[in-house]
Amino acid sequence: MAQIQVTFPDNSSREYASGTTGLEIAKSIAPGLAKAAIAVKIDGQVKSLAMPISENIALEILTFDNPQGKEVFWHSSSHIMAQAVIEVFPNTKLAIGPPIDEGWYYDFEVEKPFSPADLEKIEKKMSEIIAEKAEFTFSTKSRSEAIEYYKAKDAEYKVEILEGLEDDTVSFYYQSRFEDLCRGPHILHTGLIKAFKLTASSGAYWRGDENRKMLQRIYGVSYPKKNMLDDYLHRMEEAKRRDHRVIGKQQELYTISERVGAGMILWRPRGARIRNEIENFWRSEHLKYGYDLVYSPHIANRALWEQSGHTDFYSDDMFGAIEVDDKRYQLKPMNCPFHIEMYNARLWSYRDLPLRWAELGTVYRYEKPGVLHGLMRVRGFTQDDAHHFVAQENMEEELVWILNFCVHMLTSFGFKDYNVFLSTMPEKAIGDKEDWDRAEEGLKAALEKVGLPYEVDEGGGAFYGPKIDIQIKDAIGRGWQCSTIQFDFSLPERFDLSYIDSSGQQKRPFMIHRALLGSIERFFGVLIEHYAGNFPLWLAPTQVKVLPITDSVNEYAQELTKKLKENDFRAEIDIRSEKVGAKIRDAEIFKVPYMFVVGAREAESGQVSIRRHGQGDIGTKSIEEALEMLQAELKSKGITNEENNL
Numbered sequence: 001m002a003q004i005q006v007t008f009p010d011n012s013s014r015e016y017a018s019g020t021t022g023l024e025i026a027k028s029i030a031p032g033l034a035k036a037a038i039a040v041k042i043d044g045q046v047k048s049l050a051m052p053i054s055e056n057i058a059l060e061i062l063t064f065d066n067p068q069g070k071e072v073f074w075h076s077s078s079h080i081m082a083q084a085v086i087e088v089f090p091n092t093k094l095a096i097g098p099p100i101d102e103g104w105y106y107d108f109e110v111e112k113p114f115s116p117a118d119l120e121k122i123e124k125k126m127s128e129i130i131a132e133k134a135e136f137t138f139s140t141k142s143r144s145e146a147i148e149y150y151k152a153k154d155a156e157y158k159v160e161i162l163e164g165l166e167d168d169t170v171s172f173y174y175q176s177r178f179e180d181l182c183r184g185p186h187i188l189h190t191g192l193i194k195a196f197k198l199t200a201s202s203g204a205y206w207r208g209d210e211n212r213k214m215l216q217r218i219y220g221v222s223y224p225k226k227n228m229l230d231d232y233l234h235r236m237e238e239a240k241r242r243d244h245r246v247i248g249k250q251q252e253l254y255t256i257s258e259r260v261g262a263g264m265i266l267w268r269p270r271g272a273r274i275r276n277e278i279e280n281f282w283r284s285e286h287l288k289y290g291y292d293l294v295y296s297p298h299i300a301n302r303a304l305w306e307q308s309g310h311t312d313f314y315s316d317d318m319f320g321a322i323e324v325d326d327k328r329y330q331l332k333p334m335n336c337p338f339h340i341e342m343y344n345a346r347l348w349s350y351r352d353l354p355l356r357w358a359e360l361g362t363v364y365r366y367e368k369p370g371v372l373h374g375l376m377r378v379r380g381f382t383q384d385d386a387h388h389f390v391a392q393e394n395m396e397e398e399l400v401w402i403l404n405f406c407v408h409m410l411t412s413f414g415f416k417d418y419n420v421f422l423s424t425m426p427e428k429a430i431g432d433k434e435d436w437d438r439a440e441e442g443l444k445a446a447l448e449k450v451g452l453p454y455e456v457d458e459g460g461g462a463f464y465g466p467k468i469d470i471q472i473k474d475a476i477g478r479g480w481q482c483s484t485i486q487f488d489f490s491l492p493e494r495f496d497l498s499y500i501d502s503s504g505q506q507k508r509p510f511m512i513h514r515a516l517l518g519s520i521e522r523f524f525g526v527l528i529e530h531y532a533g534n535f536p537l538w539l540a541p542t543q544v545k546v547l548p549i550t551d552s553v554n555e556y557a558q559e560l561t562k563k564l565k566e567n568d569f570r571a572e573i574d575i576r577s578e579k580v581g582a583k584i585r586d587a588e589i590f591k592v593p594y595m596f597v598v599g600a601r602e603a604e605s606g607q608v609s610i611r612r613h614g615q616g617d618i619g620t621k622s623i624e625e626a627l628e629m630l631q632a633e634l635k636s637k638g639i640t641n642e643e644n645n646l
Contacts, residue, residue, distance in 0.1 A: 005056045016053070023049040023188070026061050036224070037061050038069040038192075039185055046072065048136070048185040064224050074099035076136060076186040077193055077222040078106050083178035084125035085218070088118075094180065095157040095206060095215055102232070103221035107204055109157070110216050114201040119218070123198055133191030134176035138184055146170050146181065157206065195229035196222035199236070210368060238476050244528035245374040251533055251590055253541070254375065254524075263372045263379030265521055270541035273570060274527075275520060277539050279360060281412070282384060282517070289405055291358040291386065296338035298362060302328040307494055308337045313463075317365045335361040336488075336513065339387045340495045348499040350391045353509065354398050358386035360520065375525030382520040388512040391499065395439070395510050399446035399485070402514055403468075406483045407450065409516055410472055412637060413527065414536065417473040420452050423460035430464055431489030439487045439510075440466045464490035474530040482523065486513040534591045534613065537630065538637045544630070545587040546573040549580045549599035556603035560596060560623065567627055588613060596626065 002018040006025060016025060022040035026033045026049070040047050041060040046068050053059075062069035078097035085092050085108055097106030114122075141149065143162055150158040158181050162170065173182040175190055187193075197220060204217040223229045248254050253271030260266060267275055283293065302321050305311045310318065314333055321328040332338070339357050348355070362382045371377050390398045410418070422443055425436045443466055447454050454468070461467055465487030471479035488511045491497075498506040517523040527539070537543055544564055548557035554575050564571035574583045580597060587595050595611040602608055602620070609620050610629075621629065 002054075004053060006053070007056075007058045009060050018054045019052045021050055021052055022047065022059065022061070025053075025059065029061070033061060033063075036063040038063055038066075038187055038224075039072040041068065046185060049188055051185075064228075071099040072185060073187060073192075073224070074104040074222060075182075076190075077196060077220060078104040079136075079173065079175060079178065079180055079182070079186065080126055080129050080190055080193065081122065081198070081218065081220055082106050082108075082180060083129055083176060084122045086178065088121050088125050093155060093157060096161070097180075100219075103199065103219060105204075105217050105219045107206070107215040107217045109213065113203065113216055114218060119198045119201060122218070123196075126196065129176055130190045130193050130196075132176055133189045135189045136173055136175045136184075136186035138171050138173045138182075140169050140171050143168055143170050146172075150181075192224060193222050194224050195226040196220060197229060197233065205370060208368065208370070210370065235476055239478070239529070242476070242529040242532045244376075244525040247528050247533040248374070251541075253528070256374075261379070262369060263367055263377070265375065265378055265380070271524070273541040274535065274539050275524065278517075278520060278524070282360065282409075285409060285412075286358045286386075289408075291356045294339065294342060294357045294359050296332070296335055296359060296361055298364075299329050299331055300338070302330040304337045304341070305330050305333075308340075308491060309494060310334065310337075317367075319364055319366055331364040332361070333363055333365050335359055335363065335383065335385045336387065336491060337495075339385075340491055340497065340511075343389055343497060344495060348389075348509075350499055350501050350507075353389060353391045353499060354394060355389040356386065357389075358384070361385050375521045375528075378519075378521050381522065383515060384517045384520065384523075386514040386516070388514065389497070389499075390510045390512060391501070392507065392510055396442045396445050398512065399442055400449050402485055402512065403446055403450040403452065406470060406485070406514075406516055407452075410470070410483065414530065415472040415474075418452065419471040419473065419479050420447065420454040421457045421460070421469045421471075422447065422454050423457040423462075423467050423469065425466060426459045426461055426463060428463055429461070430493075435489055436466065439489075443468055443485075443487075462486060464488050472526070474526065475532070478529075480522075480526045482516070482518045482526070484513070484515045484518075487511075488513055535593075536637065537593045537633045540591075540593050541570065542572050542590065542592045543569050544571040544594045544596055545583075545592045546571060546596045546598065547580055547583045547587070548573070548575060549597065551575075551577065553598050553600060553603045557598050560598065560608065563623060564596075564627075567631075569630060584611065594630070 003015045004018050005013050005015055007013040023034060023037065026037040037049055039062045040049055041062055042053065042057050046062065062072065064070055064073055075098065078099065082094055082097055089110060091111065093109035095107035095109065097104060143165060147159055147162045150162065161181065170181060171184060172179050173184050173186055198218055199221060200219045202217050203214050206212040206215055221229065221232055223232070248271070251270060252268050253274070254268055255266040256264065257266060286293065299322070302311070310333060318333045319331045321330055342357065343355070360382050362380060364380050367377050367379050388398055388402065424440055429436065447468065467484060467486040469481060470483035472482050473479055492508050492511050497509055497511070499509050501507045546557045546561045548554050557573055557575065561571050561573040574586070576583065584595060591613050593613050596608040597611060598608055607620050607622050608626050610618050610626060612618050
């Protein structure tokens with residue numbers, strides 16, 4: 001019998017009989033691996049465990065721990081749910097059902113929106129389908145044959161999908177009594193789903209277009225073990241408790257008013273205090289470490305955006321042009337062209353570079369109504385933007401500097417765990433391949449010098465250059481995209497940027513875009529959820545609440561509040577004629593870090609009784625000792641310059 005050679009990720013290899021499946025290979029390695037296996041990756045392509053292998057290959061066994069394994073598992077789950085919906089509601093039309101970051105969704109056209117009772121019926125039917133342990137199989141049809149097939153079934157969404165494909169042949173997947181147009185692959189059989197939950201239903205426009213039909217979307221999650229589902233549900237409860245929209249309202253941090261406009265944030269005094277602290281720290285650290293701060297207008301001649309290419313690539317995300325003095329002006333969606341115009345205002349030498357220009361620039365982008373979400377997706381936001389103009393020979397050194405600065409800033413806000421991604425050249429890209437290779441190698445070298453583990457996102461770069469994306473992990477392990485470091489081969493060419501090198505020749509500088517927090521609005525939302533509204537002392541909108549026990553000590557309490565303010569602490573006094581227990585409860589609701597409780601004894605001795613949010617009474621101190629304690633806690637924020645080699 002003919003033999004094939006299979007090479008594994010550790011570069012070891014084994015021989016197997018031609019026609020051996022991925023499942024059989026997994027069994028030959030370890031029975032436990034075969035039990036956990038979901039799919040295989042063959043020469044970089046994800047395939048079914050059941051597929052026979054007849055040639056020499058590189059193979060990786062994918063389990064649920066692997067992101068691509070999860071995708072297969074969740075995509076298969078979406079098919080099971082779709083079958084259940086069709087069997088419970090036979091007149092339903094199927095649209096699409098992809099895996100997402102955690103779980104899956106499927107869109108349906110139904111007569112009326114799904115109710116909680118409907119979801120329970122669908123879950124019951126899913127359990128029956130899973131119990132069948134029905135195998136996933138597939139067949140192929142020509143695209144034209146598939147179009148006619150679905151037209152006959154009045155399946156308009158599948159027809160539209162097929163008409164948008166270029167493939168001559170398409171695949172169909174089957175399980176139990178169900179079929180669906182699908183590229184696959186899928187798990188071996190439905191019984192591998194050991195735990196699942198339908199988590200929500202909502203309206204969703206077909207293909208995200210508000211001018212198309214409103215469909216009904218069902219979200220779900222599934223796992224190969226029940227304890228995984230239990231962990232997920234616990235995390236979701238914790239995420240619900242931390243929801244920035246709920247906490248923002250409770251603590252009076254910000255407001256969104258339909259009278260002002262969807263996606264426009266109104267920063268209330270308490271939220272504005274936090275924003276002010278974020279921005280003050282941001283400015284001071286940028287100036288300390290070698291940035292220059294710049295400012296640019298909110299509106300510009302639209303011709304600037306036409307030259308930059310934004311009107312070609314981002315027009316759907318830009319607000320409409322405004323006519324001013326017979327010219328068309330544009331609310332800015334990005335700050336880059338302004339900084340370029342500043343660069344072009346004079347001639348630069350290699351001795352002047354690198355230039356590091358940073359701006360808290362407010363930009364405006366049109367987000368569709370369906371994706372607006374509290375502070376996380378808005379239409380007007382302040383981007384903590386920076387652009388580095390760098391001599392080509394100093395590129396790697398500058399990248400190391402930027403990464404160290406990013407880590408310094410994120411750590412100062414309490415984020416120490418990251419997911420880092422290096423996105424490389426896509427199929428459609430501008431610029432010379434040599435420049436791309438050099439930029440990618442520079443990004444890799446910088447990541448390795450800084451010691452940041454990373455994953456390579458092959459082909460995931462922007463058309464104008466490769467990039468590094470840094471996701472911060474919050475207190476419950478969720479990843480949030482914040483820092484981005486992007487090369488740009490487009491704008492230096494479009495705006496003819498140059499500098500004079502050491503030999504007196506004109507050269508094109510490298511341009512690096514850098515957003516660190518992303519946007520102040522979104523980063524603030526992440527901070528709220530990371531800390532569950534219990535901000536560290538340096539960020540808390542009210543750092544100390546002075547609580548007099550009786551009206552007779554109000555004068556002492558007011559003097560204490562004044563002294564706190566004189567020492568630059570954000571202090572408030574609660575002089576309501578309420579019992580001190582009620583005052584403490586209110587301060588706890590707003591998660592004020594410290595409560596200074598004062599009565600006759602404290603007023604007589606010049607002391608304060610101190611309570612810490614979430615801890616209770618922590619003792620009595622003199623006013624001077626209390627101030628020293630607060631100042632020491634403020635100084636403990638952040639990390640030293642030496643730790644980041646800045």
